[in-house]
Amino acid sequence: MVALVTPMQAGVRPDTGLDSQALEKLLALHIAQGTDAIVAVGTTGESATLTENEHCALIKQTVDIVNGRVPVIAGTGANATIEAIALTQCAKKAGADACLLVTPYYNKPTQEGLFQHYKTVAETVNIPQILYNVPGRTACDMLPETIIRLASIDNIIGVKEATADLTRVKRIRNGVGDDFLLLTGDDATAKDFILEGGDGVISVTANVAPKAMHDMCMLALNGDVAGATETDKMLSGLHKALFAESNPIPVKWALHRLGFIQAGIRLPMTWLSEAAQPTLLDAMKQAGVI
Numbered sequence: 609m610v611a612l613v614t615p616m617q618a619g620v621r622p623d624t625g626l627d628s629q630a631l632e633k634l635l636a637l638h639i640a641q642g643t644d645a646i647v648a649v650g651t652t653g654e655s656a657t658l659t660e661n662e663h664c665a666l667i668k669q670t671v672d673i674v675n676g677r678v679p680v681i682a683g684t685g686a687n688a689t690i691e692a693i694a695l696t697q698c699a700k701k702a703g704a705d706a707c708l709l710v711t712p713y714y715n716k717p718t719q720e721g722l723f724q725h726y727k728t729v730a731e732t733v734n735i736p737q738i739l740y741n742v743p744g745r746t747a748c749d750m751l752p753e754t755i756i757r758l759a760s761i762d763n764i765i766g767v768k769e770a771t772a773d774l775t776r777v778k779r780i781r782n783g784v785g786d787d788f789l790l791l792t793g794d795d796a797t798a799k800d801f802i803l804e805g806g807d808g809v810i811s812v813t814a815n816v817a818p819k820a821m822h823d824m825c826m827l828a829l830n831g832d833v834a835g836a837t838e839t840d841k842m843l844s845g846l847h848k849a850l851f852a853e854s855n856p857i858p859v860k861w862a863l864h865r866l867g868f869i870q871a872g873i874r875l876p877m878t879w880l881s882e883a884a885q886p887t888l889l890d891a892m893k894q895a896g897v898i
Contacts (some may be wrong), residue, residue, distance in 0.1 A: 609645040609681065609791070610814040610821075611652035612637055613856050613863060614618060614666065616872030617636035619878055626662065630668065630869045635673050638814075642822040642832060647708055647810050651745060652856045657840045657874040660691075664698035664756060667836040671703045681810075685710030689725050696733040708734040708810070710766060713746035730761045735847055737763055742770040751778050756783035768793045768810050770800075776869065795821075796847040799840040802828035811853055813846050816862045817895045820844030852884045866897065 615630030638646060648670040649655045649663055656811055658666065676681050678743045682699035684707040686692040692709055697706050711717075712725060739758060743749040749771070758764050766789025769776055774797060780790060791808050792801040798809035802825060814821040820843055827836035852857045854877065861880035863869045873879060880888070892898045 609647050609808060609810045610639075610643050611647050611650050611793070611810050611812050611817055612670075612862055613869065614649065614658070615812070615863075615869040616654040616874065617871050618870040618871055620875060620877075622657075624872045624874045626666065626872060627872065628747075630667075631669065632673055632816075634671065634738070634863075634868055638818050639674070641819040643814060643818045644808070644822065644825075645679040645705075646670060647681045647683065649706075650708060650740075650810070651742070652812055652815070653683060654686075654856060654874055654877065655683050657877070659696075662693065663695060664702065667699050667704055668702035670875065679745065680866055681706045681707040681708050681768045683708050683710070685712075687712035687715050688730055692725070692729050693732050696729055696735065700733055700735040704735070706765065708738045708740050709725055710740040710742060710873060711746050711748045711750050713748060716748050716764060722748070722750050722754055723757055724814070726758050726764065727761060728833065730758075736821055738765060738789065739767040740770070740793070741767065744770070751895065752779040753779055759784040759788050765789055766791060766807070770794050774804055775879060776804050777801060786852070787890070793889050795850070796844070796873060799828050799836050799854045800822060803831075803833065803836070812850050812859055813843055815859050816846060816866070816892065817852070817897050820895060827874045844897050845887075847887040847893045849884075849891040852887060853880060858888055861885065862892060864895050865892070869877050 615627040617625040682704040684695035696707050768791045772791030772794040790806040795813040799831040824839040864871045
């Protein structure tokens with residue numbers, strides 16, 4: 609599953625405009641190259657700098673362009689429960705297949721607060737929902753025990769676990785049903801996460817190398833350790849270089865270099881520094897995308 613960037617007009621400003629034509633081009637690429645689902649307006653999609661109206665409109669536009677060809681998962685998390693509810697309602701109205709809700713950031717709720725937050729959103733909006741734990745971004749770690757507790761709620765269908773702690777895979781799996789999706793958000797450990805019993809990855813690398821990421825996941829899911837390892841080795845430079853500066857700075861530079869998007873990003877994000885560009889370019893060559 610790709611954590612899709614939000615294409616923007618050229619420029620680095622607080623109000624850089626969105627680019628609908630580039631969005632169509634990106635979605636066509638992913639559908640053609642085997643991406644299994646589109647995750648729109650998440651962290652990689654610069655959700656933090658979009659207005660609520662833009663956020664909702666972008667979900668609707670993505671759903672309309674995809675037109676049922678693959679599932680669309682909408683990022684609808686927020687650090688205020690009332691805002692998360694509003695964004696999740698927008699996604700449901702737009703026709704999204706599911707929502708991805710990041711743990712509330714900055715205000716650092718307790719485990720009980722996390723449980724009540726997600727429970728309230730799930731009970732208020734009847735759409736499949738995926739939990740999202742990324743303490744490196746949010747300063748809030750949702751523990752496996754809380755994830756297991758939330759899994760009993762009917763429309764909470766999975767978790768994106770982005771801690772890169774592979775010991776959590778079996779801890780969570782042992783406490784939830786087989787149909788509960790265990791996804792990672794860490795490209796560098798995605799192969800091992802799947803081989804440990806995970807179901808897939810919501811991937812930044814897939815923006816740049818969608819077919820290779822899809823192939824690697826399928827090989828791992830089918831238990832082909834050698835094949836998955838070989839493909840992942842080709843992508844290893846991208847896994848690292850795409851986080852040389854804060855996501856989505858490097859991935860937007862890479863997509864611009866490939867001709868898919870304009871050189872646009874919203875402040876406080878900036879364009880990739882010249883010092884970081886050669887390493888990313890080398891990683892793109894290693895991955896065979898240029």
